[in-house]
Amino acid sequence: MGVMRILVCVKRVPAPGAKIVITKDEQDIDSAHLGFTMSPHEECAIEAAAQLVEQHGGEITILTAGSRASDEQLRYAASVGAGSLVRIENNTGIDWDPQHTARSLSTAVQALEDEFGGYDLLLFGNEAADTGGYQTGIRTAHLLGRPIVNAINGIEIVGDSFVARRETPSGVEVYRVPTPAAFGVKEGINLPRYPTMKGRLASKKLSVAVVEDHSEPGEQCRVRLFRPNEAAKETVILGRDSEAAGAVVDLLEELGLI
């Protein structure tokens, strides 16, 4: 492989804490008082790209489809190693369903490849943190004619191929996929680094290339979002401080665990 070119797709999502509040029109999460982030899977995909580039040389591009606010996530990615940032702007008001997102992403990747050269590796999160569609990466790879495997917990380069590992409930599966390839990555593949001060400063100076989106809408349409019912129950307080030990062990006995 020559200079390796890696593109990672990330999605800006709200970061709720103890509880999610839904907006009155039931269409979205009320994010007025929330910070924003990306899926841990995507953070790990960026880290996987950074480690591959450290070992083999290369460059990392981050792509997102979203509003201008998503520049925050692009810059975060830049602070931990990405060199180019691209955002697909959507001004049509069309809902971002997975079919539509994949069309937009693949069109943008194709245009970037036409201009700057092909990517050896496309990385996605296994699933987005909010909608959890489990498909945008796979659809995008199909549209670009790349092989893809999801749920990956390990990527290495062996010759002209990527050797990827996946943990399953019963063991480990190994795939050998020739370049150019694509993977959906799962948290646990690595421990993402924290941005350094130098990285943060450099990321502020980087410009975000913005491209327009003209893709066809998808066929899945949101009606409403709601929280599942949870039976309200009282918590039984067994006690305070070490004095509660006896009560805890009574409970363990009651549950038949000792």
Place this chain on the structure above:
Amino acid sequence: MSNILVLIDSCEADATETINELLTQGRNLANQVNGSLEAITFDPRHKELAGAWAEHGVNVIHYLTNSALHDYGPQAWAQGIVQIVSLVEPISVISCGSDRGHEVMANVAAILDAPFVSNCLSVTAGERWQASRLQWGGSLIEEVTVASTFPVLSFALHSCETTLSKISEPLKIISHEIELDTESAKTIVIERTEKPEGQSLETSAVVVAGGRGVGSADGFNVLETLAKLLNGKVGCSRAVTNNGWRSHTDQVGQTGKRIAPDLYIACGISGAIQHWVGAMASKNILAINTDPEANMVKKADYAVIANLHEIIPAVSDEIVRRNGQ
């Protein structure tokens, strides 16, 4: 006639229960449209398993083979399924909401440029299909409509109780030699290692989990001791894995493991929704936290308001004392 095509992956963990739930959902959909439920399998053991599948309403089994398909391959499986789709002309293809189920359905949907609604809880067929599905790892439910006469679907694990529905006509088994192109053959598993059977976080009756409140990797020693006394396993929150105190294989939550032990002891864990979704199926939850207002304390069945480094050793000592009596 309108048929439903269902992918049966008998290599999944909890295969029998997962498959029976999926077939219950599939039979329900087939009944809605007065159609038959036709299964796809790549498993050479299907003849032994067929009887049980028929009990859950399967009319036809399509067994797919190809000489290159010695193991799982998401894109190869999808290519095979698409060939059966053109033969059977179903109104939907469905699978269970596992990693493999999601992956194969996403590939099928991508090839056919069809919508894929993942992690469904319930589905109504129609001109416009309606579905409710999980978001945020199960913290939210989304209702959607699908503007397509052919949606691809996956059903969330444990989305229904299984019911038997024996079909009166005899079960048909048809073998198909499918065609594979070199592209889809690129993602076939080349090597597989099985992990030794044993107790895991998912199967353990007791899980003693620690969060940021544990304070360090060494801080987990007191949790290990208690877990051992209870014949349980140690789990953790993402704050812990992010700090490098424990491996991600111990993480419970939206991007970690979903568990359902008899008792979950959450020590120094605040109870963020992304953690809660991994633990909420536990039969009993005991929260140990210095903060009486912590979400974990409010949601738990039982709580102790205490410093975990004091209460946990005290509990272990008390267990040892009572065992000695």
